[in-house]
Amino acid sequence: MARIGVFVCHCGENIGRTVDASSVAEALRSHPGVVHAEDYRYMCSDPGQTLVREAIAANRLTGVVVAACSPHMHERTFRKVVAAAGLNPFLCEMANIREQCSWIHEDREQATGKAIAITRALVEKVKANTPLETIRIPIERRALVIGGGIAGIQAALDLADGGAEVVLVEKESSIGGHMSQLSETFPTLDCSQCILTPRMVEVAQHPRIRLYAYSEVEEVSGYIGNFEVKVRRKARSVNETLCNGCGACTQACPNRKVPNEFECGLGKRPAISVPFPQAVPNMPVLDRERCARFMAIRKGITKAVCGKCAEACTRGAIDFAQEDRFVTEKVGAIIIATGYQLYSIGKEQPEGEGLSGYGEYGYGQVPDVIDGLQFERLASASGPTGGRIVRPSDGRVPKRVVFLQCVGSRDPSRGIPYCSKICCMYVAKHVMLYRHKVHDGEAVVFYMDVRAAGKGYDEFTRRAIEEEGAIYRRGRVARLWRDGDVVKVQGFDTLSGEPLLLDADLVVLATAVRPQPGIRALAQKLSVSCDQHGFINEAHPKLRPVETNTAGIFVAGACQAPRDIPESVAMGSAAAAKVLGLFSKAELEREPTVARVDAAHCAGCFLCERVCPYGAVGRREVRDRAGRLVKVVAEVNPGVCQGCGTCQATCPGKHVEVQGFTDQQIYAEIAAL
Amino acid sequence: MAFQPKITAFVCNWCTYTGADLAGTSRLQMAPEVRIIRLPCTGRIDPLFVIKAFERGADGVIVSGCHPADCHYNSGNYHARRRFAIFRDLLDFVGLDPRRVIFSWVSASEGGKWRDIVDSAAATIRELGPCRADTGDEGRGRLACAS
Amino acid sequence: MRELRELAVRLLETSDVQVVIGWEESRRGVRPAFAQTPAEAERLVFDQRCVHNLAAYLHPRRKHIRGLGRPAVVVKGCDARAVAGLIRDNQLRREDVVLIGVRCPGVWAENKAEGQPGNRRWAERCVSCPQRTPTLCDYLIGEDSPEPSGGPGLEAQVERIQALPMAERWAFWSSAFERCVRCYACREICPLCFCERCLADKSMPQWIESSPHRRGNLAWHLARALHLAGRCVGCGECERACPAGIPLSILNARLQQSVRERFEFVVSDDPVAPSPIGEFRVDDGQEFIR
Ligand SMILES: Cc1cc2nc3c(=O)[nH]c(=O)nc-3n(C[C@H](O)[C@H](O)[C@H](O)COP(=O)(O)OP(=O)(O)OC[C@H]3O[C@@H](n4cnc5c(N)ncnc54)[C@H](O)[C@@H]3O)c2cc1C
C-alpha cells in the first residue's frame, strides 16, 4: 500500500498570500494513500528539510510530494533530502503551486482549489513511481582527436597533460594544419612556425599521445564512453619504424617537378617528400601518382623502374609494396578538429554544395591573382621565395597590391551567406607584411565592412591604415582581368560614389572559409550533424559550444565555423576540459530516466528506431533455450538515450517506456486532474 | 453557475514548462482553468493522453513545446507535429471539434505567449461548452457543438 | 486458373516452397487455402470472389502457418501493398516469401445475403483502387481487365461525410462506434495489425477501456485508425469482418487522404518507402499550430 507524505510550502508569502497552504495540506490528508500532510513556511530551509526527513522515517513513507515551487527550482534539493532519509530519490515529485498557481492567480479560493488539484495529481503520479537507480556506464579513458591542426594539437596536449591517453588522427603526412603555412600571425605578428613547432614536437614526444599521421577514420561504432574506431593508415611506402627522417630519399628523387601543395602550388617538390622541414612526424610520403616507378606500373611496364630513393636510403625503409593498414582503437570520447579549406573561385565547384565560382574574376586563371594562403607562403621566410614578396608570373616585386575582402563570403548568390570572420584581420596583416617588405609599395584594400572585434584587433587594423598607409576602399570589385603586364581592377567606391579602375601588380583574394571536403561523410560516420554549409553543429550555440548532439563527441576549431587561432585554441582546450570532466570518473553516471523496451511484447517493428533522435535504439535477437531465433526486438542503449520519449509515443503497443514518465504515471496524473 | 471548463495542458519540460514558470515569475495573471502535466518532450505526447483527458472530463487540451529547430531533443517536436496534424484531422472527421486540441510552440522565454495561449484556450473552450466524452450521451450534441 | 495451378504445382515440386497460400472453392463461395501438395494446388482458384487479404497469414505471430514452411502467396494489388508493409515494418523478410502476383480485376462487394449473382457490384475500394496489379511479386499471372466501376468509391464517401456539419459527423460516427461489440475481428483480420500484444489488451494502464461502452469504443476506434495512418492498404478486410457493419474503410480512407495531402505520402507496394509516421520534414505544414 502506498504511504505518501505531502509537504506544502508557504514560500513565505509567495505561495501563502494566494494559496491557503494549510487548507491544501488539510485537503490532501484525506486523499487516498496519503498518510501524512503538513505545511511549513519554508520547506527548502534546513528545518523544512528536517521536517521531510523525519516524516519519512516516522511514517515509513513510500513516496513524497512537495507542493512548492517549480521542479526546475528545487526538484534536485528535495530528491536529495528524500535520499538522505533512505528513500529512493525518484519517489519524490514536486507539485508546482508557486510559478504555476499562486503567482498567476489572485482569487484565493480559486488558487487554493487549483493548488489542491495539482497536488493530488502529483500524489497519484508518485503512487505509480518506481525506484530508479542511477545508470552507470564504464568509460574508456582514452580520447580520439580527429585533425592535427592547432585546435586538435591543443586538445591532444591538454588531454594528455591531464592524464588521458590520446589517439590523434591526421589525414596529411604531418600535423600542424593551416597554421604551419602562415607566416606571421595577427594581432601580434609573431612567427607562426616559431610558436607552433614546439607544440608539434611536444605531441610527437608525449608518452600519452599516439599519433597516426597520414591516416583517416574509417569506421566508428559504440557510444559515449565506449567507442570503437577503425583507423586507416594510408600507405606511405615508407616503413615507419626504419625511417629516421634523414631525407636522403627526397634528395635522390629525380622527379622534382611536382606542384607543392604545402606551398599552395607556388613551389615544386619531389615525388617523395616531406611537406616542410619541421614536419611531425618527420617522415616522407611517396606520392604514387607522381612516382616514376608507379607510373610505369600503371602503364603496364613490368620492369622495376627508377628506385633511386630506395637506393639512397641507407636504412632500407622504402617499401614500394606497402599497403593501407587498419588499426582499431577503443576510446571513450571523440573530438572533431578537422579545420577548414578555402573556397576557390574556379569554375569547377564541389557537387551538391550549391556553390558557384567567379567568372568576372577570371575563374582563378589570371596569373598574379592569388589567395590569402598563397600570400602567406610568399611572405614566409621558409616559403618558396624565402620571404620575398614577388609576382608568381614573372618574379617581379609588385609595387601595387590590391586586396579584396569577402570573396565568396557574405555573397548568397555564390552559396555562402556567412562572414568568414578571419579575413578582415589577415588582410590587415598582409598589408603590414607587404609594407614591411616593400617600403615603397602601395596597398589597396576593397572591403564591405571592417570587422575587427577581438582583443587588440581593432587597434591592429587601425595600425594597418594609419601607420602603414593602406588605402581602404569600401566597395566591391566588379571585374578583374589581365591587361599586358598588369591586372585591371574595376570597382566602385560606395562611400565616395566614384567608379574605380586600378592597375594592380598583384591581387590577393580573401576567399571564404569553408569546411573540409569530406566533412559530411565523416559527420555521418560519427552520427553528428552539419549545418547547411557543412560546419559541424554544436549542441547549443551559446551554452554548449564545444559539444555535439551526440554524447561523447566534441568539436573544436574551424570545422565548427570560421575561427582564428586564439579561438581554435580556446575551443581545443574547452573540448579537452569537457573530455577530462567526463573521464574524471571511472563510470559515467546518468539519470535513469531513459527508455526501456518490454522485450516480451515488442513486435520488432522498429518504428522506435526510426524516430529516436539519438540513434539510441538498437536491435537484439531473442532466442529460445535451444538457441533458435524467436524474434528480433528493439533495445535501448541507456548510455545514448536522452529520455525524450518520442519512441514511446510512436510505438503502437507502448512497449517501450521512459522511466519516470511511464504511461502509468501520466495516466494517473490525467485521471486525477 | 457559469461553465468552468477543465483544460489539461501537456507540455515539454524544457521550453513550455519553463515558459510557464517564467510567466509565474513575471506574475502574469491568467485563467485558472489550465492544469499542466509535465513531460520530457512533445515527442512523448501521445494522442492517447488527449483521448484519456477527454474521457476523464477535460473540455479542452493544450499541447505545447519547443519551437521547430529548438527542440531540446532535436526532433521530438517534429514527430509530434506530424502526429497531431493527423490526429486533429481524425478528430475533425469524426465530429469532435479539433478546436478543443490547442497546439502551440512556446519557448522558455515566452511567458507572455503562454499566458495568451492559456487565456485564449479558456475563452475558446468556454465558448464551445463542455465536452462530454466521459459519459457519451448528454454530451453528444455538445461535443459536436461547433458551427 | 490453369496458369495459377501450374505455377503453384511447379513451385511446390521444384522449388523451396512448402505451401502455397491462395483460395479454393468451398460450400459458401471461396475460402483461403493452404496447398501443401500438388493435388491441393490443383484446387486453387482466383476470381472476383477472392476478397481475403492473404498477407495477414504472414504475421510472425501466426506460428502455425510459419510452421508449414516457406510460403508462396497469391497477391492482389492490395495484398501486395500489405506484404510491403510487413517487410517495411520488419515482420517479414522479402527472401522468406514467394509472391505470385495476379492482375486483379477487382473483387465483388461481399453480399451478406450471398448467392445472388444478379446482385453483384464491385467492392467500393476496388472502384478507387490505386493499383490493382502488383509490382512487388516474383511471378505475375492473369490478364488485364477493365477498371471496375459503379459505386461512388471511397474517396467520394469521405468527401460526403467531411462535408456534413460537425454535429452530424459526430452523430454518424458515434452511432457507428456505439454498435461496436469489441470483438476485434477487424484487428485480427488486418494484415497490418501484427502487434504481439495490442494496446487495446493492455491494462497497466488501460488506455482503452475494454468493455463495449461508448467511452472505450471511441478510444478504440481513434487509436486503431491512427495506427493505420500511412499504413492501411485499403483492402477493406476490417470492414468485411466487422459483425456490426461499421464503415471502417471510410475512416481509414480519411487518414490516407490526410497523409497524402499533408506529407505527399501514398501507401504503395514499395517495401522500402518508409511510412510517414516515423519520418518528418522540417517544413511540414503547421497551420494548426499557434
Ligand atoms: C590566409 C590566412 C591567414 C590567416 N592568418 C591568421 C592569423 O594571422 N592569426 C590567426 O589567429 N589566424 C589566422 N588564420 C586562421 C587560422 O588558419 C585558423 O584559425 C586555424 O588554422 C584553425 O585551426 P584548426 O586546427 O581548426 O584547422 P586547420 O588548421 O585547418 O587544421 C585541421 C587539420 O585537420 C586535418 N584534417 C582535416 N580533415 C581530416 C580528416 N577527415 N581526418 C583527419 N584529419 C583531418 C587537416 O589536414 C589539418 O591538419 C588565417 C587563415 C588564413 C586562410
Ligand code: SF4
Ligand atoms: S516501436 Fe514498439 S513494438 Fe516496435 S520495435 Fe519499438 S518497442 Fe518494439
Ligand code: SF4
Ligand atoms: S526516449 Fe528518446 S532518446 Fe531514448 S530511445 Fe526513446 S526516442 Fe531515443
Ligand code: SF4
Ligand atoms: S485497416 Fe482494414 S483496410 Fe486497412 S489494412 Fe487493415 S484490414 Fe485492410
Ligand code: SF4
Ligand atoms: S470488428 Fe467491428 S465490432 Fe469488432 S471490434 Fe472491430 S469495429 Fe468493433
